[in-house]
Amino acid sequence: MTVLFGQLFTGISIGAVLLLIALGLALTFGQMNVINMAHGEFIMAGAYTTYVLQQSITSAGLSLVVALPVAFVVAGTMGVLLEILLIRRLYARPLDTLLVTWGVSLMLQQLARDVFGSPNVQTRAPDLLTGNVALPGGLTIANNRLFILALALAAVAALTLALRLTPLGRRIRAVVQNRDLAAVSGIPTARIDRTTFFLGSGLAGLAGVALTLLGPIGPTMGTNLIIDAFLVVVVGGIGQLKGSVIVAFALGVLQATGEYLTTLSVAKVIVFVAIVAFLQWRPQGLFTLRTRSLA
Amino acid sequence: MSLLWSRRILAGAMTVVAAAALSACGSKTSDEGGAAGVTADVSGDTVKVGLLNSLSGTMAISEVTVRDSIMLAVEEINAAGGVLGKKIQPVGEDGASDWPTFAEKAEKLISEDRVAAVFGCWTSASRKAVKPVFEKNKALLFYPVQYEGLEQSPYIFYTGATTNQQIVPGLDYLKAQGVKSVYLVGSDYVFPRTANKIIKAYAAANGMTVAGEDYAPLGSTEFGTIVNKVKSSGAAAVFNTLNGDSNVAFFKEYKSAGLTAAAMPVVSVSIAEEEVKGIGTQYLQGQLTAWNYYQTTPGAANSKFVAAYKAKYGADKPTSDPMEAAYVSVYLWKAMVTKAGAFDVEKVRTASDGITFDAPEGLVTVDGKTQHIAKTARIGKIGADGLITEVWNSGKPVAPDPFLKTYPWASGLS
């Protein structure tokens, strides 16, 4: 029983990580149809931001708190640069964005290697986040996992509110639902695109900070994450966030369960098979945004 | 239309016939030594050697430092007058963490650059990919990393540990500590799977139980479930054969789950000083490693090596076992060539038996029969400063036994 609950929580926390790295994609891919393969490298940028900040801020806790907004801005700025320099030219060719950003991701990885060296670097986690909470029955829940879960949920809540309530959010939704109509209504679609890209890339930076608590910080850390994140958005359905949220947690629990019963390799294959089967049932994902634009 | 089609089909058929005819130009009987041996180009006043490591891709995190220490050895040897009066000219290639690329680059170094020897490779997969290339061309590879044994190519010198110089001593140490059950965690590739097979055979013969066995795909960074399983298994220790990035995630998860080095120590065979730096002592302090060399290993040869390395690459750069083995391999090659009096591969191989070198890890001896090296086994504990201090050593160099022929319990393995 303890094991069961332990696995359930592991699944949820895998889901939280997936959600955090997929949330930015849900914006850039889901809302703007840009397949940004460099998203993983924006995550890497967030992680290295934490590392750099720790060189001057010695308190692990403080540096983590500072790193969150700084990484958001750093990764967001990289995203905007990418948008201005390249992606802007490619909105009509979404599949080409994949290839172009793949090239960009190769260059960013090499850049990280030249700037920070090939080996992984370390960051210190605040002591509070390396411990765990003991529950009755011998069950423990790791604090860093709780922190990431909270961060993911907070990011979802903030993003949802921003999209629902702010004028900017209204404009973003308008552009997603019907770009032409939004444009003739006086919404500066190009600027909205740029802002959306900033937000999406910034969220990747945030995920990077969180991942320093869990995994390696190195030049290739982003590549391992990116496919899972895309799958979450594809299965969740593009154009909205709730699908991604549900799917991230569902895939997390599925993987944790599969892994417990079999092995990690088999669990991964199970997840892929489940995804193909699911897309048979709902080819446009869990939720689809109904628009009047002709697709 | 149909006329057109039949003409097209005819054209297609002709192509096939042409291809079949072409195949007739191959020669079924390979005449004696027809494919053999590109000889190294040593006509000038320099001798080329190949450096084959991954400078890009996932393996670059480990292999770049090996390249650095090979370069250090080359420069030192050149400063001391070179080999047989010739300066060494290193030719570097990037294996790009991709096995077929390793094979391609090995072929290039041998047949285009005509190097006298190649130093490099890290993963077993890259070694397996280049092995036929070296055997076909009768060229030499010096492989500097601990590996899973069960191999003995006439054209490879293995300067890292084989299983009986690293894994078996690690198990002996655990047994001496009274450990009765171990949990095996490894990456999903050849080295961990073979190592774990050996561990299971050892455990069965030595009254240990294996509480569980798990593999994660290479590069995997999600260890929640595996650590849960380890925690509920009740094992006394963990034997860790994870590689690269996975170690970082594993140890972070391990600490978060409340597991400690005191309660359930982890013995790692792929974590050296460089990896410790990338994970953080916060997560590693007190954990055990099995190697043949540590930066803290005493001796004048090591002090000199560490000082030279830090002077060249920076005071914050640690030295580690694979780096040391790579550094030593260049010197061993030099000693073999000097003894043979020629760069000729067969002469070098014949001369190799009994070559000794006062290495940073202590005295090493080349065993000409297996082309492995006798090395001292060392168990170390990771300290708060990120360095590893020795807690046990084998006392004298352990003779290499890649097929574990001298261990009765291993009789079913090879």
Add this chain to the structure above:
Amino acid sequence: MTAVTPAPPDTAVRQAPAGAVPPNPPGGRSRLRAAAGFAFGAALLFAVAPLVLSDFRLALLAKYLCVAMVAVGIGIAWGRGGMLTLGQGVFFGLGGYAMAMHLKLADAGPGGMPDFMQLYGQLDELPLWWRPFASPWFALPATVLLPMAVAFGLGSLVFRRRVRGAYFAILSQALAAAMVILLIGQQGTTGGTNGLTDIQGFFGYDLDDPVNQRMVYFIIAAVLLALLALARQLIHSRYGELLVAVRDGEERVRFLGYDPASVKLVAYVVAAGMAGLAGALFVPAVGIISPALIGIVPSIEFVIGVAVGGRATLLGPVLGAVAVAWARTALSERFPGTWTYLQGLLFVVVVAFLPGGLASLWALTRHRAPGPASDRRGWSPLGRRRGDRAEVPAA
């Protein structure tokens, strides 16, 4: 292949009212030019290359040509059919493994087992699913038919449910990832990460002998030319027209009474077969097949070559694939430390600023009068392909 499709493309075309699809103009001049180009390519591959290149470089060229075969298939599926297949590595791998399994068994001799099985799998006898591959009559057809069967199975599921565009791309990428994990997990019977290495012979020919390596090169070059001829036939057939129509307006084609799913399926299966054949020939040329060749990264690299060369042209993908593979070797030899910058830059610049690929560069400099046949169905130099555009409302 067309058994389950309600309206196989070929018959569909015949049923279509005359004029719905423009008839295939034979265009004497273009045929002549194609024949001349074909002869020129053959001369280059069979006469010039073996003369000027060393054994090592010729072996590399053989490897590039295998990549080019995959590219021909991608050119059909993606350039002509609009399906961005990021999982061609899977088919390449299926073909490669089928061939390598046979060659390993042949090396081991009758009743023998490949070396790695005893070492890592500790198997006493050959696994059941390896056994058929001992026979060349099974293994050789399998190199092509196995990938085609997998593509057919997957494609008929996916296309019928109208999974397309980025969805299809990411799904095919996930397939490559799953395949790699599966192969690595079964180390005892697949060789794991090592793959199948150290292949000695090729149907009795010793692969260590440079003469035989040269023969393998000639076979590869011949097969590539044959595939190019096949692709040209396909592109210039009525089916080829229909494929482009599906790419540019799937719904419209559906309204016209065709079944776009079947049309796409054929292109996808053909591309898979070509990738399988390429994988099979790669094995004797390079002597290794491993999961490193079939995962996400190599699958994307296959596509990059096609994009660089010019996706919708016949020769573009081939030249692009060879150029990218050659650039990779040349750059990494010249600049071992920094070549990835240059490689990344190449992808970015060509795809972002030259959407028609290098082929469009050539066309732009030619300033020739529009030919009667070829221009209409080629790409346009500005790369305004409606296929992509249809997926998003224009910006």
